Amino acid sequence: MSANKPVCINDNVFSSINEALDFYGVPLYTYHKRLQRGWNKERAMTTPVIKNRDKNTKSIVIEGIRYTSIKDACSKYGVHVKTYHSRRLEKGMSVEEAITTPFHNLKYDLSWENLSRIEQQVILGSLLGDGSLHWEGRNPYFSENHSLKQKDYVLWKANILQESFDVRTYQRENSIGLATRRNPIFQKLHQELYGFGKERVGTKRKCKGVPLSMIEKLDALGLLIWYLDDGTLVWKSPNISIDRVSREHYLKVLSKIKEVFNFDAKLNPKSRMVIAILKANHHCIIPKWQQLMKKLAIPDCMRYKVPSLK
DSSP: OOTTSOEEETTEEESSHHHHHHHHTOOHHHHHHHHHTTOOHHHHHHSOOOOSOOOTTOOEEETTEEESSHHHHHHHHTOOHHHHHHHHHHSOOOHHHHHHSOOOOSSTTOOGGGSOHHHHHHHHHHHHTTOEEEEOSSSEEEEEEEEGGGHHHHHHHHHHHHTTSOEEEEEOSSEEEEEEOOOGGGHHHHHHHHSSSOBOTTSSOBOOOOOHHHHHHOOHHHHHHHHHHHEEEETTEEEEEOTTSOHHHHHHHHHHHHHHHSSOEEOOTTSSSEEEEOGGGHHHHHHHHHHHHHHTTOOGGGGGGSOOOO
16 A cells, blocks of 8 residues: 555545544554554554553552552453553553453463474474574564565465464565464473574574474474575575584584484585585485475475475
8 A cells, every 4th residue: 555545444535644644643653563563454544542651550440449550450360561551552452451351371271292293393493494482571472584475485384373373474565474472382492492502792692593402303394394494405405504503513413313314414515504405315305395395285485495306
């Protein structure tokens, strides 16, 4: 929707998006942030903005009982303060609704063992690939971004994970991504993924690593997802980049790949540190990948990465 084209919202015709936003009292920045969260354009444009964020220390009366602060009231009703503010700012709930509405924890009782094999492998392969875990608040959440050329691939992943996780997708100018809600199931994975990585330059935060414990859990599907995320086809051989680890750990990764999948993965001497699946080993994994691509309907936009055995 161009900013200068007429728009029709709730039977009202406006000469531009800016005029419509002025009418509904929604800042342009807020409108775009809402679109990034996956809101449709009409909802992003017409939902009122709560301008003043409630102070957590403010005394408040809920259902006839006075609480010393919003935080105190939230604690009583089992609602996190961040959830309270999200309900107020994003969903337009009243103060009482935001505090008293039961918090449905997105399957907080979910365990790793309860996930399907496909869900487990998509998560593991994605975390070793382009996916990330972000620990903000009590629990981490999973997110991943790709270029718009891989839009169908992102939507495919979102569909796989939707049954067990509340997944939303968002689109920016040149990219598309997905994100889950926070869930304790990601805590152990976060510790594995970031516990042994290198420190980011100038910070104490850890870079994402390549844990051997995750590779042990992979099967052909997990390896395929890792490759589709973070790999390239070099001289008709799949190469997976793992240049974010030390050379010592890199050699351990190659050894673990051989142990789990029973084929040799070599260093590409002309490139960065990669897992190079040589042509002599294609018969060990490529047929499985081709079957999985067909069986799971992995989108055509990623099929160019899986070589032919001809």
